[in-house]
Amino acid sequence: MNNALWRRAWLRATLTLSPPLAWFLVVYLASLVVMLVTAFWTLNDFTNQLVQSWNLQNFRDLFSEPYPHIIGRTVGLAALVTVTDIVIALPFAYYMARVATPRTRNLLFAAVLLPLWASYLARVYAWIVILQKGGTLDWSFSKLGLGAPDIGYSNTALWIVFSYIWLPYMIIPVFGAMERIPNSLLEASADLGARGARTTWRVILPLVLPGIAAGSIFTFSLTLGDFITPVLVGGARSKFIGNVIYDNIGLAGNLPFAAALAVVPIVIMIVYLSGARLLGAFREL
């Protein structure tokens, strides 16, 4: 029996892969297909019953206010958070991977991972305490005589909190890419006359690009799909795509429109990944 398996690689592959594949097909893809199909149905305005006939009304509705505004805010903030995390993660990961002693590196690694062990909600609530009107931030600023910034429940608050929450997902892959660069490449660059800035631009950045791409997929898609932080930190004027979907499922009970909205982040991610691929972000993977 074992021998037969050993000789037939395809049989082994089939046996090992079938269960997870079946699970993937049924649970994952099937639900996605159901959602996509639902997006083309409508709700009877009077009876609130599902009308199972194909039409594009839900997608047309996406182009009427406030939805373009909400989609724009969601994508814009996701992009801003991604850029912010890249800017913070690069020097941090460089220090961790190439400067710090092994001991310091382990400490920093623990420090980066530690927040991930705490509850997401706890961390967001901590930021509410800091950012809310009269919170820690306002208090500190007014003590310094700078006047309270009062950025609680705003897009700025959302930007700060998202950038904080998803930062580890950027640092870890960038650190991994940074660590894999052989030291001799940096020495060779200096040997050929390059100062630090040029070595960073021409050698380090291109080689950590796959790490940045991997990290940005996390930060971008996690921000794109979030609907808890916008409620807790952003307030009523900072709705995300996720919040509108949630409202349509719960309050309005308009599943078809919720499904159509859910297609938006999927399309955006596809565009994003293709763009990253075109830029060569996955070439060195």
Added chain:
Amino acid sequence: MDHAQGEPQPPPAAIRLTGLRKRFGDTVALDGVDLAIRAGEFFTMLGPSGSGKTTMLRVIAGFEQPDAGTVELHGEDVTQRPPYLRDVNTVFQDYALFPHMDVQDNVEYGLRIRKVDRSRRRERAAAALELVGLAGLGSRKPSELSGGQRQRVALARAIVNEPSVLLLDEPLGALDLKLRQGMQVELKRIQRDVGITFVYVTHDQEEALTMSDRVAVFNRGQIEQVGSPVEIYDRPTTEFVAGFVGVSNLVSHGGQTYAIRPERVQLLDPTGVAPTSAVLSRGTVTDTVFLGVLTRYTVALDDGGSLVAVRPNLERGSLSESDLRGQAVIAAWQLDQATDIEMSADLAGEHVEESA
């Protein structure tokens, strides 16, 4: 920047190293090294791993700061200068080619930094690739090249900048024997063509003897001997050099220790007439090893100890005829073919054979 003293100086060496010391934690990598390398020579730093030769190279390149001592390039003190302000280029042991750039961009990297204009850059890169025998491969990525080709790209990338000194850190270490021997000849040719001072680090004594104008033998962070390959081989001044460069018999004669090369030990028929000028010892052949060009004999001496002798296999089938195993012989060597050796105290006695 330090200035040289006001008094007149001899023409500056390409590289002058003075009193260099470097330690990593408890390990002493360089223990007071003084060395002058002449302009235009192929200079090899030879030694076992951990002897300090690579650290030496990295100090010259500027990758390591010495704890004490100075590095001068053409009379200029560059000890405090970063690598990018030194007129030297390095060929790295792992080649260190930039994997995201093609061969052309790798070779042009240094020229681009020095703002050489585009057409001139193309020209010089093409010439450098031609020189190392890679003309036309500019658009390949390093991952698409063989080990030998990558090695050549690394060489071209360094040479194209026309540095005053080229540093090579065991550049042939990763290549197989045939390729390595081919590259040894080619490196020597390239060095002659471009006239740049080559400083070459290797642990391979054969490589050192083949290519170098002069060799410095490193041991435990110090230089044991500097000289031409012939001097190093024929007149080793220390026991370490005698043992590391080639094979030596160490023998005691008249209260002095001598190193004698195996090919300079003759094996004679004990019944025949022995030359009177030679040092003679009776013994028995305990082992013969056929090495292709040579056959190596180990002789257990009657007075204790042993000697190694080699003979060229001048004719086909000479092995069976000369398989002397178990035979009594006289080992003979000329005093003027041997070198007297400084014994390092901790090693003395180990391989020394008394012969009278």
